Amino acid sequence: MNPAVSLLKLLYFPLVINSATIPVEAPNPQRMLLSHLRGGDHAHVGDAESVHMVIKKALAINNQLQKLPAVDIGCGFGGTAEILTQKGFKTLGIDHDRSALTYAKKHHPSCSFADIDARAVDKYLRADFFGLITLFNVAYAIKDKQALLKALHTIAAPGSVLVVFDYTHRDTTQPHGLVDFAKQPMHPLVPAVFTHTLDEIGWQLVEQDDLTSYFITSYQALLAKIDEQRSYWETVSSPTVVATVEKTFSQILHLLQRDVLGGAVFYCVKKIAAPRAKL
Numbered sequence: 001m002n003p004a005v006s007l008l009k010l011l012y013f014p015l016v017i018n019s020a021t022i023p024v025e026a027p028n029p030q031r032m033l034l035s036h037l038r039g040g041d042h043a044h045v046g047d048a049e050s051v052h053m054v055i056k057k058a059l060a061i062n063n064q065l066q067k068l069p070a071v072d073i074g075c076g077f078g079g080t081a082e083i084l085t086q087k088g089f090k091t092l093g094i095d096h097d098r099s100a101l102t103y104a105k106k107h108h109p110s111c112s113f114a115d116i117d118a119r120a121v122d123k124y125l126r127a128d129f130f131g132l133i134t135l136f137n138v139a140y141a142i143k144d145k146q147a148l149l150k151a152l153h154t155i156a157a158p159g160s161v162l163v164v165f166d167y168t169h170r171d172t173t174q175p176h177g178l179v180d181f182a183k184q185p186m187h188p189l190v191p192a193v194f195t196h197t198l199d200e201i202g203w204q205l206v207e208q209d210d211l212t213s214y215f216i217t218s219y220q221a222l223l224a225k226i227d228e229q230r231s232y233w234e235t236v237s238s239p240t241v242v243a244t245v246e247k248t249f250s251q252i253l254h255l256l257q258r259d260v261l262g263g264a265v266f267y268c269v270k271k272i273a274a275p276r277a278k279l
């Protein structure tokens, strides 16, 4: 790697853990297929397009954000960190999936990556440090949203923008029953509960956009692509992996069309504590 890039990384992210020497398994095959299907190492709805949309809106909230480092939480294969870097952010991606991180480090050398659990970022990263904090289809995997938002609040610099892009559970009278590719139950955001938790932790909600129809179009396009290119993907991956991905996406699409599930993006800023009155 370019020594100037290494030095820059060290200066910006001195505390990150380097797990490159630890042997790891191959990346989750379903997630890998998804990322190939979406292109650009993304495993979230809207791929690169939604990352550009989020960056544009975050900069409209604070046009000085690029002066501060950015962190992509649950970065997976590193596609979002790559776009943030190209857009002028000094970017760190964190994830607890070592195989995904090994892939990200190899394919996106201009970004930094670290093996850190999202709920523990406050233990490993600098407090009041990051300007832009993004989560693309990650919060659904974390049941304890309060712990997550609290840890993120600690590492957020004054003026920072937090963006949470994810599935929502719109009709909580209907169970969704979803499990992810790691066979873990999914915990989509319940908007009213989530916005209350944001406020409680010290995040001010600036904007909340409903993306349900965008999610539906994206899943329809992805399923059509799998169908059109089935034999190719079955050779590149395997028929079982293709069938699992197809089954999961059909299930999500069905829930989105029945309005049980939705999609949304939340833009928040770190609240500034009111100065204490002098006695």
Ligand SMILES: C[S@@+](CC[C@H](N)C(=O)[O-])C[C@H]1O[C@@H](n2cnc3c(N)ncnc32)[C@H](O)[C@@H]1O
Residues within 6 Å of the ligand: 041, 042, 043, 044, 073, 074, 075, 076, 077, 078, 079, 080, 094, 095, 096, 097, 100, 116, 117, 118, 119, 135, 136, 137, 138, 141, 142
């Ligand atoms: C659907 S993938 C999205 C990956 C990436 N954000 C993207 O858009 O391509 C969810 C990611 O969240 C990560 N993740 C889930 N729970 C996590 C946690 N507690 N700490 C760190 N990463 C987590 C997973 O390992 C996975 O890489």
